[in-house]
Amino acid sequence: MSLDRRKICVVITARPSYSRIKSALQAIKEHPKLELQLVVAGSALLDRYGNAADFIRNDGFEAVAKVYMVLEGENPTTMAKTTGLGLMELTNVFYNLQPDAVITIADRFETIATSIAAAYQNIPLVHIQGGEVTGSIDEKVRHANTKLADIHLVSNEDARERVIRLGEDPEMVINTGCPSIDLAKEIANDEALNFNPLEKYGGVGKNIRWQDGYLVVMQHPVTSEYEKARTHILETLHAVSDSGIPSFWFWPNVDAGSDGTSNGIRTFREQENPENIHFFKNIDPLDFLRLLKHSKMLIGNSSVGIRECSYLGVPAIDIGSRQQRRLKGENVTHTGYKREEILAKIKELNGNGRFSTSTIYGNGNSGKKIANILAKIELRSHKSIQY
Amino acid sequence: MSLDRRKICVVITARPSYSRIKSALQAIKEHPKLELQLVVAGSALLDRYGNAADFIRNDGFEAVAKVYMVLEGENPTTMAKTTGLGLMELTNVFYNLQPDAVITIADRFETIATSIAAAYQNIPLVHIQGGEVTGSIDEKVRHANTKLADIHLVSNEDARERVIRLGEDPEMVINTGCPSIDLAKEIANDEALNFNPLEKYGGVGKNIRWQDGYLVVMQHPVTSEYEKARTHILETLHAVSDSGIPSFWFWPNVDAGSDGTSNGIRTFREQENPENIHFFKNIDPLDFLRLLKHSKMLIGNSSVGIRECSYLGVPAIDIGSRQQRRLKGENVTHTGYKREEILAKIKELNGNGRFSTSTIYGNGNSGKKIANILAKIELRSHKSIQY
């Protein structure tokens, strides 16, 4: 290995983070001036949350370290302890790897462990996807990550301005767009779904007839209202079931309350045995985008509706508070948690067709932009607020 | 215990934090609507750092929990691990205590453990002394604490404005002044030193003749330049030694590099055996203020020079980058690390006498203000950035 290659350590702690960074991982790996040090940790190692580690390895990335760190309980107390445990372990990992920069992604609760482990060890910290606004604990974590980070690679202009208002040096705040859009671009021109989801991924539930159009559903528990998770998911389940439209439903990732959500799904399946819903735990991220691209619409509160769907022009029904205040394209329609509201929106959008492509979250080359910046930008680990 | 008393959990992790919160602890303890839950942790439990726990108990406060959490090594790696360990343990402590609000103090590296443990468990977090500006890792920690906190009780107007610019709700940002000024006020009218420091506290080094005027020195390692700690302290040691003025020198608290500092002090004592310096590890905080009040000046980089000394009108020579950009009164004179510079400032200030009292950090009733606010303010654990 050449001595002048910068070692860039990326920590992936959850399935959704992987999709948001994959094209950047590839670009870092291929860049002549960079060396990728990939750490896979947290729920990315766990079968219950779709074991992202398998997808990562299948995509040709090798982890230099793996770290189990998720405490059982899925409640606020175990979230905090998981973060503490991760902080201790990741500190050790960075100490032994000696990276030139560390990348922390977005705003899940455990991402602050990566941030602190790097910042306290004077390793330049790069934060991906800071500056956005939402309504839950993520809000605190995201902006705290910003205050710990030295370099901010944000995914839209709105976010760039907000990070600068937070007192960061404008030269260190760059809008690269979101790498998740790069993946969307890869499949944006596919004319039809090139696989049969039921055959390729199995899953559970009825053998739905999806060929004439289908919904995709992905609804995460909202951390700060975690006892309501079960109620919320049941409302959406009823709405989707009542619509009668064939639907692919994806299990949520780990979070306080995911048990409430999982419970709700399991109970509904057992009691209602819905005719039109098929459930998946996890599928290949690109296949997921293909499925989205050819769907009638996305329903739930995943950021995929705001990001990838805006680029793909797929209608998205955004439920509840989770994506509140995020920058949104015209493809997004907001609703509350009630089944009637949700069902009404489904009916309204059904048959409306696609929106035109929006590039508010990037135009599909974010991964390369990120790698190029990492190869050139001044790496420093100290800063002072701008005002 | 009455059911309508709010349980306020205060976590003290280091000796200096105790002085900055003591009058508020007293006011909380005495307030009819509040119940104090005091947690003593980190270096506050360690003899090497002056065992604040003993002073705390002697002042009549009882800890409901104690937590050992400091890893040996005093380097950036162990600072990060200490924080992770503290986060795990404090999470458990809060989970079992179920406080209505948690107070985290200032900006030492481990204070973010308190912040995360509270924020993730949806316990309203009160941050004392946010919004200030300095030049080291503290800068990152302090503003990250702000982004995790719900209520901000700042110590000056400059800080209040900065916290608001950081996007916090102005109604939740209140300038209470600094509780450390309350202690200064207690002894501000003493006419003379009412104890003999050598007799009362022992310490090591020569039996200096302090009665006709003396210096006080307190210089901490600057975390982010920790290998230079030894060099820095030696420069100051030479300057103070060369001044020939009787001096009381206080050991620094735990921080990455404090070993460099300690080493420097020990080596200097062994080799130079200075005639005019007497060393103390720790003394009662009020006695420390008395000593300051009647001194010729304070030398070093302690925030005491900026805060308590501004109220007491004691000249302070502020060395190096540690207090850079803090709000300062006219009593503070800045210098670099070189012995010549320091010695020149000592000579310049020697005999100049006192400054008049400044109230930029409060007028001596911050503790009561804090308690009153805690008894009345809306306690909430969710927020959204203001822009």
Next chain:
Amino acid sequence: MSLDRRKICVVITARPSYSRIKSALQAIKEHPKLELQLVVAGSALLDRYGNAADFIRNDGFEAVAKVYMVLEGENPTTMAKTTGLGLMELTNVFYNLQPDAVITIADRFETIATSIAAAYQNIPLVHIQGGEVTGSIDEKVRHANTKLADIHLVSNEDARERVIRLGEDPEMVINTGCPSIDLAKEIANDEALNFNPLEKYGGVGKNIRWQDGYLVVMQHPVTSEYEKARTHILETLHAVSDSGIPSFWFWPNVDAGSDGTSNGIRTFREQENPENIHFFKNIDPLDFLRLLKHSKMLIGNSSVGIRECSYLGVPAIDIGSRQQRRLKGENVTHTGYKREEILAKIKELNGNGRFSTSTIYGNGNSGKKIANILAKIELRSHKSIQY
């Protein structure tokens, strides 16, 4: 509280441990010379493993501290980390509680955390149920617990002799019998089942007709062969299903591999939808014994078959290596993991009726014996091997 009461700290980390200590908890709580400090931790706090904490509270015991400590993953790596985390946290708990003695129960992997936390802090350590022999990692943990403990309250003569052969002071090794037998004694004379399990506990699966006789099944994964867990459980599921006898099936507790087991159960239910099996997650321990008492037989590898069933005279089919080398009464029949073997044994025992009561694991007053010993025995935390 009287000053001369010994504070006895009992740590319960799993559902099965609670049944094995419950009568002793009661006796300690009621003893005039003892004060109970109950700590509930680990999987005893988790819904997935039957939340023993609820049963404990309902039985009138109050936890002085609760500790989340189970890492997700259910594999050997997370078992070890869980133990490390538990060790750190329980150390803190004991440090703050200052008990006169700590009780650690049996041989689950995390029990050694309790042992080390007490032993290293020079707190006399009482080990319940040492000296037995089995075939898995439990074997290492159990005897290591013995070497860390000061006082050994064993549950049978065979165990007492083995602990003494391990070099322990014979005066500190006392056969108290197993407190789990005390519970069995409470319900041993019930003439019929006094509740309807389906109505009282719900559960999932078919509404079986149990009134004319039923099986009880409880099979845990065998830690050291954890990839085989799924295969093993499927064999037993087929055997029980093929028997056609109405059966109550209980989910296993947390262990490496329990996911394999859970997976097996879930898959079998989904695919085979067995007519004669009803599944429970957790029921009140006394109700469980009542259910056992009136069953045709117990099937699986739970130690309940060896202990409580020997006293109750209930036939037990013991599958595989988990209970290998344990002291067994005549009620126990051993088989391998194959469905044919298991089915053959079921047929063989069906209709054979009860065995007579065996007292090899005690005669039902172990809890009181334990409390009396704890009140009187010399408490010391140092020892030397006897040879």
Next chain:
Amino acid sequence: MSLDRRKICVVITARPSYSRIKSALQAIKEHPKLELQLVVAGSALLDRYGNAADFIRNDGFEAVAKVYMVLEGENPTTMAKTTGLGLMELTNVFYNLQPDAVITIADRFETIATSIAAAYQNIPLVHIQGGEVTGSIDEKVRHANTKLADIHLVSNEDARERVIRLGEDPEMVINTGCPSIDLAKEIANDEALNFNPLEKYGGVGKNIRWQDGYLVVMQHPVTSEYEKARTHILETLHAVSDSGIPSFWFWPNVDAGSDGTSNGIRTFREQENPENIHFFKNIDPLDFLRLLKHSKMLIGNSSVGIRECSYLGVPAIDIGSRQQRRLKGENVTHTGYKREEILAKIKELNGNGRFSTSTIYGNGNSGKKIANILAKIELRSHKSIQY
């Protein structure tokens, strides 16, 4: 690297452990069928305890991982927490290294972290120096390590018999002698000290005239009596000082109470300024043996007096309970803690000259024996007690 080389992971957590394993490390490194994975952790990384890591690197060994894990406080509580932290971290290290066997050394409190991390992950565990007997917490740790280990490489016949009595499979218990004797053998034939200790190592204290004969002193705190550590060390300091014989005094390693010991030494130096004692923190292990070899005698409670000195024929005054019940050669004389007793023994032995070489702890080829065994022995991670 050849696929058929066994990966042997050795964890060194303290300076003394390194001397006890060094020749085995060399033999493992050179063995064609073995690959060394060296982990350096705990106090071996800390300057305060002589930073063994530097010596290790200078000897040509490269650490594949380093782990900070020592909590500050040096008391029973921090010992337990250090062990928990080490367990979590070492689990992760082993998980990522995937060794074929792990070696844990002797009986310091933190060695059980290595044992559990390996045993729970089903990695065959090799315990070096089990089966011995002493009087403190080490006693519990050592025998617990034995019960967790699969292969026992003991250092004398007495130990071999004891491990077998503890129920281990005799085929897995092998007397290899102690690798520390290999180092002693290397320098056993030196005719004179080939370096000047004062020039080569500096140290602090008077410039003693050692050329005509000198004492070596090394006294560790006895963990289980840690408040007495200061008293004990002061007694020995007075005895050595009163003897008037030039003496090299070595600082103790990390342990609960070492602060008491360090304090005692520092106070004594400050107040008494002894004419005949020079203090060292750490020297190269071979140089330490050379110093011993040519000394009049060793004083203290280090196991070096029992092991290396028996081979070298150097008289050893063994103070107090720490080495009680260890197998001892005729070179060892026991005394209590009182200065009069110690001084009397010093006078008695002074001028008596050497003892003849004893091989009770091996004849100097233990390292190679250990490597050869590790290359051939069946590696398994499950066992059952022999009775």
